[in-house]
Amino acid sequence: MEHASPTAAVLIIGDEILSGRTADTNLNTIARFLGALGIDLMEARTVGDRPEQIVAALNALRAGHDYVFTTGGIGPTHDDITADCVAEAFGVPIGERADALAILQRRYSPDDLNAARRRMARIPDGGVLIANPVTDAPGFQIGNVFVMAGVPRIMTAMLEDVAPRLRTGAVVHARTLRVTGVGEGAIAAPLAEAARTSRDLSFGSYPFGAGSDGEVGTNLVVRGRDAALVDAAIDALASRLAQDGILTVKIAT
Amino acid sequence: MEHASPTAAVLIIGDEILSGRTADTNLNTIARFLGALGIDLMEARTVGDRPEQIVAALNALRAGHDYVFTTGGIGPTHDDITADCVAEAFGVPIGERADALAILQRRYSPDDLNAARRRMARIPDGGVLIANPVTDAPGFQIGNVFVMAGVPRIMTAMLEDVAPRLRTGAVVHARTLRVTGVGEGAIAAPLAEAARTSRDLSFGSYPFGAGSDGEVGTNLVVRGRDAALVDAAIDALASRLAQDGILTVKIAT
Known part of the structure; x- marks a missing residue:
């Protein structure tokens, strides 16, 4: 089949997948989502929580495909490094964003919105938020890259906000x-x-x-x-x- | 953690994974298998049934890790192209191998051992067979690459013949x-x-x-x-x- 249709790649991020602790299900969810939109998923990669590995994989994939979808590493803990890696890959600064912070302030009381949770408001410059109707902390889109949560229920919900932004193709x-x-x-x-x-x-x-x-x-x-x-x-x-x-x-x- | 322990990568091959028709479970099985042996799984890639993609991914992974495990594409049908791609990646000829053919001859009657099934006896030069106790048609090892079936039950059974060939590390x-x-x-x-x-x-x-x-x-x-x-x-x-x-x-x- 020729490829006039948009192409895509998936980047699964997380030590827990490579250690075998967690069996990834997000790849299949995204594959079926893209299939319904007539977008050809061409490849997927799974990497650990290592910045150089994440940056290299992301740059390879975003150069080769119309869209890249990442999952994992956007929570509040120290091993959540995806947003920083995406900023590094794109060569842009990252900082706390007012729109993202406002979302967290609506969810958490001032006491509960600690430094760790505020990290989830850090978005690479130029990013556009992706709504998270499950736990509120947003994902984001920058260029042709869509950065989503790793928890399957949240990732799946985020796809609803992603879908209208995608150029679709003829369904297979x-x-x-x-x-x-x-x-x-x-x-x-x-x-x-x-x-x-x-x-x-x-x-x-x-x-x-x-x-x-x-x-x-x-x-x-x-x-x-x-x-x-x-x-x-x-x-x-x-x-x-x-x-x-x-x-x-x-x-x- | 430092990496004196052996490292590994997984290459999942098959259009059916990328189309969403099939949810891969082999990555998790291999991840847990390697964890028990103290081998660090560093990355995984999923590619479609496209020769240039398979060859490029395999060459990237085998250069970067002590071991590479592939799944899928070694059956009798026209879309089973993994053995040819592995031969191309290693730059070696591929042909029907006597030991592999003998295994198929024990399983199939002369009438049933048609041209398609005989394709499963084609092994890249220098390859060492991997036993398949489920359906007999073997996988193979060449260099640091282990080429296994995609059907989870067969892939899992093949790991038993692979394990003794691996250098192990300290278990995590x-x-x-x-x-x-x-x-x-x-x-x-x-x-x-x-x-x-x-x-x-x-x-x-x-x-x-x-x-x-x-x-x-x-x-x-x-x-x-x-x-x-x-x-x-x-x-x-x-x-x-x-x-x-x-x-x-x-x-x-």
Whole structure:
């Protein structure tokens, strides 16, 4: 598929992901969010709480894609260094911002708004706030980079404020043909033939149940920006497999 | 923490992760596997089924870390291009290997061992097979790169054959102090102070329940290679928070 559509990358920030303490779920949430907007997610990186690593990854990704989405490291504790790293990557100053501070002042009493919590009002110069309807402390956008929280519930909520700022593309339609009782090897040749003859579509094969006692088979997924082409391709593939005596079922996902 | 211990990176390969169709779980499995061996996972990347992207990412990661673990793209279908990309990255030929073919011949009847399935016997020159006790088709190691399946059950099983090949390090011990009823902002200052005074340890704060109707609080995690130091630090942190009237509980994870 060609890339007239916007492209994007994700940067997951946090030692807890790399130590295995936390299993990231934000990448999948963002991937599905972007898919619905017709934006092509091209790559993702996960880095630890190390400034040089965050800055290098961010600069590589923002140079290569229309949009970059980061998660993690914008809370009040000493290991929350994302905002400073983003400022460094962009080469701009960072300081306490009146609009961000006003949000925190509405949430916290003067006693509770301690120095640590005030750190969450520090925004790189030129940043535009991203609303956080869950715990108020905002994320921010600077240039083509959207800086969001790591807590999945907050990150997901922030996407609502991000969506209207994005240029969208033609949505990629996906149809799935479920093949049961045979493995990938039995359908590989007809699938490759279909992929060769339909260059505007992508064809994937995702096995399930490998080696388990239950059902074994694979999901054949056809993806493309022209829904009619995708539908025709999935029907043609089903017919072709039927010639080999392989039964398929169209499923929803 | 210093890095006398081996370092590692993970490369997740597959359009299905970036499209959001599949939520990756292999990164977390590998992260916990490496943690138990005292190997520091430093970064992870996720790329699509595009040769130039796979080759570039693999070459960047294998130059920067002691070990690289890849998942995905070693099955029999046309979109399984990882082995060819690894050969290209290393600048070595790739061809059908007798030991890998013998494994497939034991699993499949001559009729079932079609051209697509035989592709799974193609191994870059110099590669050493990784056993697959689930579906037999092997992964392989070449240099410091371990090439594994994407299906989580198979990938996990392959790690058993990988483990004995790895140089291990001192295991990082982690202890967790659970703080309930207050947010991160209330504990940020004592936590930062502890981090400043114990440079050989790392201190993390991972909030939970943000904005939900249930319990709200944060898990404070102290990590380090000296278990006695970690234990002492977690006790000192608990005592320090008690001075502020903040109750904590040591929890298992």
